[in-house]
Amino acid sequence: MSKENVRLSPPLLWGILLPVMVLLLSACSTAAPVLRGTGDLGVLIERADGRVKIVDTSARAVLAQVEGLGDLSHASVVFSRDARYAYVFGRDGGLSKVDLLTARIVRRVMQAGNAIGGAISQDGRIVVAQNYTPGGIKAFDAETLELVADVPASYGSDGQRSKVVGLADLPGNRFVYSLFDADEIRVTDLSDPAHPTTQRFPAGHQPYDALVTPDGRYYIAGLFGEDGLAMLDLWRPQQGVRKILAGYGKGDAPLPVYKMPHLRGWAIAGGRAYLPAIGRHEVLVVDTTSWQEVGRIAVKSQPVFVMARPDGREVWVNFAFPENGWVQVIDTLSQNVVDTLQPGRAILHMEFAPRGEVVWLSSRDDNRVFIYDTASHKPVHSFAAASPSGIFFTSRAARTGF
């Protein structure tokens, strides 16, 4: 046997060596994992560009960008319970699962024609989208985004379907939501996704958004078509929907509404709920034991987000077009507006750091995110972002109703 037979010829040798080297080098430059947690991460929506920024709330820095998420007007985000993945719900019906650590889209489905947000189940296994077209909810396997249940929001006798709003997760892998066109609240049990069961409750005229209290007990839907809110006690659903704050407008014609308010569990602070009045320059205050009105706070314009700081000591409020450059701060002890801020043009969204020492504000028309210290009410940092809207921190992963 000659040695020539076992020696590899140089071209062949290089043909094997080069790809291996390239593979190793590229692995070093792109995928070498930096060990880190996700508890201080978040997602910022750049709505006009179909892109999100992944942000670090400790470093107050942008870590990465993810493109290709479709129409992100009114986009919203929920997190997997390990807070590694963000599920991004786009207006165009796109549902994308984004890995916060690798900044990649790991799954993406087009699940509807027109969608408005979503929720994740108590056990973290099911992601549910709420849709305008076709009206209804759809449930997906959180791992694979495979469709596991399709529950149309049908009503009436000729198969109409309502737009769905105000979706929230409940204990027991149930989901509660409202039907804008059908004046109903529905609770769908997805504990056996192959056989969903749905309970229906008359809600009042045109529910536009809703919240569930942090304990998962009370569901409150804001009504566009009447003065008042619809409340359902989910521990005693047989009692049906009760109206709260009925007639809060005292019969006066509401002002034109240029942006619907948003309701979430953040409205609850210190045994009270702080709710945006629709068509009025007021925040309504309700006792969460008696559900009686205990006050109303005059504010600069029509409130959109009324958000309690995580400790409940303050409530921050932003406003509808065309007064959307203002932010006001309410002191929850005195029930007074204690500060009026003008952080930037078109403040679309606010998100508190998990324990509330700062709040991030997106200024759509200045293309910036401003970070305010919540003790001094002064800006401490800002960074550029293109038409920023929703800001979502991973601390939402552990909260019911987020």
Place this chain on the structure above:
Amino acid sequence: MKPPALLMHVLVLVGLTLMSVLASATPPLAAERERVLVHMVRQDCGSCHGLTLAGGLGPALTPAALADKPVEGLVATVMDGRPGTPMPPFRGILSELEAHWIIHQLMHGFPADRGLALQGAER
């Protein structure tokens, strides 16, 4: 009684100007105002009608969706809203002329948003 000739001339002139403005495909607006209106429609109307105007809580405002709708009715909806629905009146925010301009743009494919001009030096 015959009205004075000068008054008739003025009336005819004003009438013709108004007609030509209303009938004209694109009533003239200042470029900066057009930019503000495009931004407003895309972003703020877009919060209900979608950034791409393909619809949301409010209906689609694409050329196809508006094709068979009378212009005057659409202008009236913008100016006075639609009672019983979330569509608010924009009277006080928009002039009649601006509403006409917006409807015309919507029916012919709405321009892309270039954002608002920067404000101040430090922003």
